[in-house]
Amino acid sequence: MVAILLGKGFEESEALVPADLLRRAGAQVALVGVDGLQVTGSHGIVVTADTTLDQLDADQVELLMLPGGLGGVETILASTRALALIQRCSDHGCWLAAICAAPTILAHLGILDRRKAVCYPGMEDQMGSAVVQKGTPVVVDGHIVTGEAAGSSFPFGLKLVEVLKGAAVAAQVKESVHYHG
Numbered sequence: 714m715v716a717i718l719l720g721k722g723f724e725e726s727e728a729l730v731p732a733d734l735l736r737r738a739g740a741q742v743a744l745v746g747v748d749g750l751q752v753t754g755s756h757g758i759v760v761t762a763d764t765t766l767d768q769l770d771a772d773q774v775e776l777l778m779l780p781g782g783l784g785g786v787e788t789i790l791a792s793t794r795a796l797a798l799i800q801r802c803s804d805h806g807c808w809l810a811a812i813c814a815a816p817t818i819l820a821h822l823g824i825l826d827r828r829k830a831v832c833y834p835g836m837e838d839q840m841g842s843a844v845v846q847k848g849t850p851v852v853v854d855g856h857i858v859t860g861e862a863a864g865s866s867f868p869f870g871l872k873l874v875e876v877l878k879g880a881a882v883a884a885q886v887k888e889s890v891h892y893h894g
Contacts, residue, residue, distance in 0.1 A: 715740050715776045715877070716769060718795060719762055720747040722784015725754035726863045727812045731778060731870030737886050738874040745769050747792050755782040766794050776877060777802045781813025781833060781862070789818055796822065808876060812860030812869050816840065819857065830859040867892050 715735050717728050728744070735742045746752045746762035753759050777799060779789060789795045796818075802809055803824045811819050816832040817839040819825045825843035831852045837845045846852050850865040851872045858876060860869030871892070875883035 714773045715742045715778060715873070716745050716774045716798075717742065717778045717780065718745050718747055718766070718785075718789055718798075719752040719754075719760060719780070720782075720785040720788025720792070720795070721753055722755045722782050722786075722788060723752065723780045724782035724785065724813055724863055725756055725758045725760070726866045727782065727815075727860070727869075728754075728778075728780035729760070730866035731780075731810075731812075731873055734867070734870035734874055734886055734890070735877070737889065738878045738882050740874070740877055743769070747788050747795050755784055766792070766798070769798070771798055771801055774798075774802055774807055776808035776810060776873065778873065779809075779811040779815035779818055781811075781815045783814055786814045786818060789815075790821065799824070806856055808856050808858065808873075810858040810860075810869070810873055812865060813862045816843070816859045819859075824857065825859075828857060829854040830857065831861045832859065833862050867894055 744762040746765045750762045813833045820841040830843040850868045
């Protein structure tokens with residue numbers, strides 16, 4: 714299962730575009746509210762999560778995704794349960810994905826040490842010893858996928874489809890939504 718953590722102030726497109734693309738590919742996706750089912754994004758869009766962090770079965774997580782949005786990142790960083798889930802997924806070799814400001818969470822935990830990654834431009838100083846690939850929309854290093862910003866939501870989501878379902882399925886989804894990037 715793909716779990717997408719939603720903290721108050723998350724960037725809506727960075728969470729919902731990948732969720733949509735993954736569901737089109739047949740992946741089981743759960744929007745997971747860090748502090749409850751109703752989560753308000755950074756642009757005032759209220760999303761009803763599928764489950765809460767307290768209810769999530771961590772053993773079922775194959776890919777854990779962290780959308781950006783400074784508020785959402787702060788919410789995740791303030792949650793010991795969310796940080797423990799991220800660390801557990803990393804320790805168990807799950808796919809980890811983070812976009813925009815969210816790769817800084819992985820850097821904070823040391824997960825990106827000496828790994829290639831990308832983050833929102835201007836946040837490179839919060840990436841620890843990660844090898845930041847400036848100007849790249851999506852970077853994959855090992856079991857970690859990072860995306861640059863909201864404008865990278867489609868290529869980021871399609872890369873998540875590719876790592877879970879293969880290049881052929883990603884190409885089918887890309888064609889079905891008429892993404893030409």
